[in-house]
Amino acid sequence: MAPSRSTTLLILGASGDLTSRLLLPGIATLLRSQPSRRVEIVGADLRELAAGDWHDRVRTALNVGGAQGAAAKAVLSSTRYVATDATDPVALRALLDSIACDRLVIYFALPPHITELVCGTLEQIGVPDGTILAIEKPFGDSLESARRLNALVTRIVPEERIFRIDHFLGLHTVLNLLGLRFANRLLEPTWDRDGIERVEILYDETVTLEGRAGYYDRNGALRDMIQSHLLQIMALIAIEPIASVGERDLRDAISQVLRAASVVDPVRHSRRARYTAGAVEGRDVPDYVAEEGVDPSLGTETLAEVQVEIANPRWAGVPFILRSGKSLAGVRKRAIVHWKAPAHVPKGLSGRDTPDRFVIDFKPDGFELHLTTNGKGDPFTLEQTVLRGELGGGSLLPYGEVLASILDSDPRLAVRGDAAEECWRIVEPVLDAWRSDAVPMHEYRAGSRGPRGWRTN
């Protein structure tokens, strides 16, 4: 439901790539599907923008996202950009004072250390009543900094008005995990250590750095994708049945899984690799270390894999393999739940009896159920049959979904503070093992499926 109160979305870090590439198009899809929404957008950043540049960016995003009519016009006519230093108390006070609205959303599209500085300033100067803080990932850059940032932000506004952003929680298939698991009789009875052998959550991308070396080179695949997005997906796959999809039930269940999760042996249960020169989808790609803006001394990985275990009665002993990388041969954004083989297949049935699999595709949204069936030719020969289903993606981009939940003050699609800390706790032993070089850095050719010898499904 569109709120009737006037809301201003103040984007800090507005001149950056995230705002143009993801936030503004997300808002555009929101305005297209819910044209009665009224939101004023104020962009702010250190950088001066040429006159008209901000308007052009907003107009382009609205066109691309298909926003039309009164909603788009209202956004365009009221939007403005302010070049300012949001870490400076006087400048930030002046910026906040210049905004007249019933409710303010401050969106931090900033690196974690700058977010922390700006939050320090906000703590000093205070925020208008009812202000919401929306904070982009990564939330901190270590367990210690996440704890510090959590303590700081909760001194500014209460937890229910802090939205730690993970746009994967706005992916329709990710949300669909709840319906698939809990609104069907079929899956749930086997969704545990007795029925399932292993779970893989893969996010293989063909894209390279896309001009984001400044961000990516300091983070790498483990922090960029696994610490945040893939652990959230894992938690949703593994949660215990919930009484409702209310904020408390859902986020308690997610935290419960994360608290039980760890990489038991970070040296044996993690792998890292970096791409070398090659070609991806017809594009020549240089060595990662030769990419513009990359500092070879940082030793950043572009492909990471960890094996997580969830030490609870449902999942003890079931490996969850989380993997993500860039410049790979093809896009595979999916979770694969591998069932165990049946205890006994009747004698006389022969042939391919690969255990069944449930594949959940994040992009495009869909699922596949791989079942063993009697063969089409010889009825006593087994083969695999794949049932495919589409999961209707809604009209909003994931960022549109997440922004809608912020504007509606519904924190279900945001990461709770304790969960953000748990995700750092899970990956930190791996980062330590990598820092001490206990885990070798492998190489793979850009455009390949990964290093030789890595299992790929």
Ligand SMILES: O=C1O[C@H](COP(=O)(O)O)[C@@H](O)[C@H](O)[C@H]1O
């Ligand atoms: O947050 C991020 O996600 C994207 C992948 O998400 P998608 O919605 O574009 O599929 C990833 O490429 C990027 O490095 C990461 O920061």
